[in-house]
Amino acid sequence: MLSVPWDLRRRGLQDSRRHDQRVREAIKKNLRHLITQEAIITSNRGHMIKLPIRYLDQYRFRYANDPSDPSGVGHGAGEVGDVIAKGPHDALPSDLPGDRPGEAIYEVEFSVEELARMMLQDLDLPWLEEKPEQQDFVVREQMRHVAKTGLWPNIDKRRTLYQNLKRHAAKGEPRLGPLINEDLRFRTWDDVKTRQSQACVYMLMDRSGSMTTEKRYIAKCFFFWLVRFLKLKYKNVHMVFIAHDTHAEITDEESFFSISNSGGTRCSSALELALLHLREHHPPTRWNNYVFHFSDGDNLPGDNLRCVELVERLLTQARMVGFGEITYRDWSSFYYSQSPAETQTRGTLFQSLEAIEHPRLLVVAIRRREEVYNALQAFLAGDGAAA
Amino acid sequence: MSNLRARIDDVLKIARDMGLDFFDIHFEIVPFDVMTELAAYGLPIRGQHWSYGKVYDRQRIHGRMGLSKIFEIVVNSDPAYAFLLDTNRDFENIMIAAHVAAHVDFFKHNALFASTNRDMVNEAAAHAARLDGYKERYGLERVEHLMDIAFALDRHIDVHKGLYRKPYPPRQAVEIERPEQPYDDLHGEERYSIEKRVIGDRFPPHPEADLLWFLIQYAPLEPWEQDVLSMIREEAYYFYPQFMTKILNEGWASFWHAEIMLTYDQLSPQEMLDYAALNASVVAPGSNLYVNPYYLGYQILKDVERRFGRERLFRIRTEDDDISFLLNYLTEELCEKLQLFRYGRRCKGHTTHRPDCPRCQEVVIVSRDVNEVREAIVQERYNYGVPRIVIDEVVSGTMRLEHVDRHERALDLHFTQKTLQYIHELWKGPVTLVTSLPNGRGEIELRYDANGFQKTHINPS
Numbered sequence A: 001m002l003s004v005p006w007d008l009r010r011r012g013l014q015d016s017r018r019h020d021q022r023v024r025e026a027i028k029k030n031l032r033h034l035i036t037q038e039a040i041i042t043s044n045r046g047h048m049i050k051l052p053i054r055y056l057d058q059y060r061f062r063y064a065n066d067p068s069d070p071s072g073v074g075h076g077a078g079e080v081g082d083v084i085a086k087g088p089h090d091a092l093p094s095d096l097p098g099d100r101p102g103e104a105i106y107e108v109e110f111s112v113e114e115l116a117r118m119m120l121q122d123l124d125l126p127w128l129e130e131k132p133e134q135q136d137f138v139v140r141e142q143m144r145h146v147a148k149t150g151l152w153p154n155i156d157k158r159r160t161l162y163q164n165l166k167r168h169a170a171k172g173e174p175r176l177g178p179l180i181n182e183d184l185r186f187r188t189w190d191d192v193k194t195r196q197s198q199a200c201v202y203m204l205m206d207r208s209g210s211m212t213t214e215k216r217y218i219a220k221c222f223f224f225w226l227v228r229f230l231k232l233k234y235k236n237v238h239m240v241f242i243a244h245d246t247h248a249e250i251t252d253e254e255s256f257f258s259i260s261n262s263g264g265t266r267c268s269s270a271l272e273l274a275l276l277h278l279r280e281h282h283p284p285t286r287w288n289n290y291v292f293h294f295s296d297g298d299n300l301p302g303d304n305l306r307c308v309e310l311v312e313r314l315l316t317q318a319r320m321v322g323f324g325e326i327t328y329r330d331w332s333s334f335y336y337s338q339s340p341a342e343t344q345t346r347g348t349l350f351q352s353l354e355a356i357e358h359p360r361l362l363v364v365a366i367r368r369r370e371e372v373y374n375a376l377q378a379f380l381a382g383d384g385a386a387a
Numbered sequence B: 001m002s003n004l005r006a007r008i009d010d011v012l013k014i015a016r017d018m019g020l021d022f023f024d025i026h027f028e029i030v031p032f033d034v035m036t037e038l039a040a041y042g043l044p045i046r047g048q049h050w051s052y053g054k055v056y057d058r059q060r061i062h063g064r065m066g067l068s069k070i071f072e073i074v075v076n077s078d079p080a081y082a083f084l085l086d087t088n089r090d091f092e093n094i095m096i097a098a099h100v101a102a103h104v105d106f107f108k109h110n111a112l113f114a115s116t117n118r119d120m121v122n123e124a125a126a127h128a129a130r131l132d133g134y135k136e137r138y139g140l141e142r143v144e145h146l147m148d149i150a151f152a153l154d155r156h157i158d159v160h161k162g163l164y165r166k167p168y169p170p171r172q173a174v175e176i177e178r179p180e181q182p183y184d185d186l187h188g189e190e191r192y193s194i195e196k197r198v199i200g201d202r203f204p205p206h207p208e209a210d211l212l213w214f215l216i217q218y219a220p221l222e223p224w225e226q227d228v229l230s231m232i233r234e235e236a237y238y239f240y241p242q243f244m245t246k247i248l249n250e251g252w253a254s255f256w257h258a259e260i261m262l263t264y265d266q267l268s269p270q271e272m273l274d275y276a277a278l279n280a281s282v283v284a285p286g287s288n289l290y291v292n293p294y295y296l297g298y299q300i301l302k303d304v305e306r307r308f309g310r311e312r313l314f315r316i317r318t319e320d321d322d323i324s325f326l327l328n329y330l331t332e333e334l335c336e337k338l339q340l341f342r343y344g345r346r347c348k349g350h351t352t353h354r355p356d357c358p359r360c361q362e363v364v365i366v367s368r369d370v371n372e373v374r375e376a377i378v379q380e381r382y383n384y385g386v387p388r389i390v391i392d393e394v395v396s397g398t399m400r401l402e403h404v405d406r407h408e409r410a411l412d413l414h415f416t417q418k419t420l421q422y423i424h425e426l427w428k429g430p431v432t433l434v435t436s437l438p439n440g441r442g443e444i445e446l447r448y449d450a451n452g453f454q455k456t457h458i459n460p461s
Helices: A011-029 A112-120 A157-170 A213-233 A253-257 A267-281 A301-317 A340-345 A349-354 A369-379 B002-017 B032-041 B050-064 B090-109 B111-115 B120-138 B140-153 B211-218 B223-244 B246-263 B269-282 B293-308 B310-319 B322-329 B332-337 B370-385 B413-427
Strands: A048-054 A072-075 A083-086 A105-111 A136-147 A186-196 A199-206 A237-244 A248-251 A288-295 A320-326 A361-366 B025-030 B072-075 B080-085 B172-179 B192-199 B340-345 B362-367 B389-395 B398-403 B431-436 B443-449 B452-458
Touching: A011 B032, A011 B050, A072 B370, A105 A112, A112 A213, A112 A369, A199 A213, A199 A267, A213 A237, A213 A253, A213 A288, A213 A320, A213 A369, A237 A253, A237 A267, A248 A253, A248 A267, A267 A288, A267 A301, A301 A320, A301 A349, A320 A349, A320 A369, A349 A361, A361 A369, B002 B090, B002 B246, B025 B032, B025 B090, B032 B050, B032 B072, B032 B080, B072 B090, B080 B090, B090 B111, B090 B246, B090 B269, B090 B310, B111 B223, B120 B140, B120 B223, B140 B211, B140 B223, B140 B413, B211 B223, B211 B389, B211 B413, B223 B246, B223 B370, B246 B269, B246 B293, B246 B310, B246 B322, B293 B310, B293 B322, B293 B332, B310 B322, B322 B370, B332 B370, B340 B370, B362 B370, B398 B413, B413 B431, B413 B443, B413 B452
Parallel strands: A199 A237, A199 A288, A288 A320, A320 A361, B025 B080, B398 B431
Antiparallel strands: A048 A105, A072 B340, A083 B362, A136 A186, A237 A248, B072 B080, B172 B192, B340 B362, B389 B398, B431 B443, B443 B452
């Protein structure tokens, strides 16, 4: 028997990585479904989450799933017709004969950051501008200098060899020779200060009685990813969380995301509070302000005009106002229970706001969870796409 | 270690004395990850592909969770290679050596294996090296994608025509001499007539089951593409006999390791106990939803030995595969004794499984009839486990495929569409497939061409 250094074998591991890579590519394509998975939103933010992923399919000619599956051969006592197992297909042991390949599910570990990066890395806060009065410097280290002394791990091999060549060439010997200290070159770093504009993002969420679990889920999902995105991309960004029914209040991040619903809807309350807070703490001369508001639009009809007015005022103070109306309809929507005609004729907040037609006011409607992705893309697509 | 080597040699000698005849066996002791890798690839070195990574992952997870332990891998080659897990205890390795000896005897003598390449270990390693070269030259993505296509089609082989084939004869007029009456030669008054026929009018001349071979021969491919397809086709032929003899081969090996261990008297009392426990788990019956193939094969062979004597076992090992083995030797009495049954969903009413239907949730014993049980077991062995798809004819550049067993089972349409797209990529012309919808809802023709995918109902005229 030989003792080959088996530990050196890596073929399986390499192919496993390649498979993983392909799974990740597949995930990227399916982000719009994945990002609304409850497991992610309810996870401890910032931790690793496990996503159930199907093994990548390998297409071939195969038989359609027999509705009588699972079927196979077993053994034991019992009469024909006796029940030997119960449960849906996936609850039964997966190693059954006849179980088809490609249907197994396994879990991949992902950090929320990684997903956020995949999804949002190409996006930016739109219309971000430098504010002359107060700017924060972000200090980053960059390897961009070369020195004759330095740390060994930072040795610059190319430059070192070049120096060696040069030294020999000067002596008329066009070749590489023994290295001496004089040849050595090291990369060293520099603190690079870059200016980053100050930004403040106001997140306004309707928590009225008509915001059912599903609707709140959609709004929270949007804000969840917005927060991930801001933290990932900007070092200095303030976030203000405002929840409202007929009355608005500023909350901290944690209670914002665990909010439950009650009461009627007066959207102007939140807009008003945002405007007040903004004027006091984040004047536009120094801050890039962004306001994102999510509601189902079941606003008190008389309040819509007031909202339009507030939004117009906010637009003078903020770089952008985004309004998302969750039009997902279920039993709890007050107006849905009214006659269709009434529903049609009511002036929704959505329609009132759309009428403003301001380039930095973006209004989107979300009908399904999957559209959270579109909303994020629309709001953060940058000046070019939005303008 | 040296002690183990000596003990294994003793076991192999007993095996030879009992009539097993096997190639020399090269034993290797390997760590868990390598064992997992060998199990995923099936050969020590084989061209890399992400799909092996998928199997590797799954097996590693299973192994870590203790769901399955791979004690041994044996490779059909001359000399044979056997890999033992480095955490195996000595008595385990001794038993495995006996088990492996029987497997190698099976490889050497079973008729299906006669044409397998006994140098596949090196051949596959050469494939791996060539594939690496192609990946460097043409890019990982391209080669990988071609391999995806090859793996989609590699089970559509024609074992009767074999691995090495000549191209179809060109279109030509031939004169065939044939007896006027078929049995004339028996009466000693042979009269021949000359029949003139044109062959090669139809292309292919007969329905072609070996899809990769056809594409390699007749699709407009570059040489390196032909080479990649050929390698994967060759490996598919190599693995076919193993696929066809799982129950028989495992039963054979389990039968012999038990016999050999009965004769081998060098186990300590503790080892004897441990061996008995392990053996019991190897040939454990399974569960009410699963019959262990080791158990089934072992039980049938024991029954055959009781009825016909040991000589018959050697004949079976030479002549049978799983299908003939079960049809010939899983008798009604044995089926009853082993309490085998076929199970399935109670609900047959609707075409799709409905989670809300309580009867759909129930799995029941469907039948204890030996024919049904046999059929349910061997069903997955038919045609390398894939639907019968043949190239019926090529008409003005359109490849017309036919799903031969379409009246028995319908195809997964999504997968079929993707696979047709694969064939289209290689063939570079329209590809059609005649198949049928489930539950007798009629025949359809699927077509993939430059405009994409199309589905047409064929009206019975």
